[in-house]
Amino acid sequence: MNYEDMDRETLIKILREKDIMLKRLCMERERLNYYAGTDVMTGVLNRRSGLELLNKEFNVSKMGNKNFVVCFVDVDELKTINDKFGHQEGDKVLIDTAEILKESIRKTDFIIRMGGDEFLMVFPETTIKEAYRIWNRIDRRLKKFNKNSKNYNLSLSFGFCEYKKGHKMSVESLIKTADFKMYSDKLHKKKRL
Structure with a gap:
C-alpha cells in the first residue's frame, strides 16, 4: 500500500465517522426540541x-x-x-x-x-x-x-x-x-x- 492510498483510506474513515457523528447530533437535537416543546408528563405540547x-x-x-x-x-x-x-x-x-x-x-x-x-x-x-x-x-x-x-x-x-x-x-x-x-x-x- 502506498502513501496516497493510506491517506485516502484515512480520509474515508474520517468522513464516515463525521457522518455518524452528524447523524447522532441531529437525532439529539430533535430529541431536545421534542422535550423542550412537550409537557413531559402528558406528552402534549407545553x-x-x-x-x-x-x-x-x-x-x-x-x-x-x-x-x-x-x-x-x-x-x-x-x-x-x-x-x-x-x-x-x-x-x-x-x-x-x-x-x-x-x-x-x-x-x-x-x-x-x-x-x-x-x-x-x-x-x-x-x-x-x-x-x-x-x-x-x-x-x-x-x-x-x-x-x-x-x-x-x-x-x-x-x-x-x-x-x-x-x-x-x-x-x-x-x-x-x-x-x-x-x-x-x-x-x-x-x-x-
Whole structure:
C-alpha cells in the first residue's frame, strides 16, 4: 500500500465517522426540541411551544378567512382525587385525560397543557359544530374509561370559543372566552349535584 492510498483510506474513515457523528447530533437535537416543546408528563405540547403554534395557526386562519375553534378543558375534582388517592393517582388522571383527548382529535388539531389540570385543544379551520362532534368522541371515551374505573369517575369541564371570518378577536380573547365558558360548565355541573 502506498502513501496516497493510506491517506485516502484515512480520509474515508474520517468522513464516515463525521457522518455518524452528524447523524447522532441531529437525532439529539430533535430529541431536545421534542422535550423542550412537550409537557413531559402528558406528552402534549407545553404552554410555551403550544401558544407559539396556536398564534401561527390563528394567523393562518385569519389570513385565509377560515373559522378557528379553541376548547379550554379542566379536569373536575382533581384536588379531591389527589387528597383521597395521592398525587401519583392525580398524575395518572392527567396522563389518562391527555390520552383520551389525543385519541379523539384529528391529525390537524393539537393539545396544549396550560398548567395543572388545564388543557387547551386547538381546532384549525373548524366550526363550532365540528368541534362539538369531536367533543362527543371525547365524551364517549370518558364513559368507556369510567366503566373500567373502580375508584372514581373522570369528569371534564369544557368551553369552546370560535373565531369566525371577519371577527376582530385575538388569541388571548379566544382563550379567555373559552376559559370563561369552561368555568360556566363547571359551575353548572356543581349546581346539579
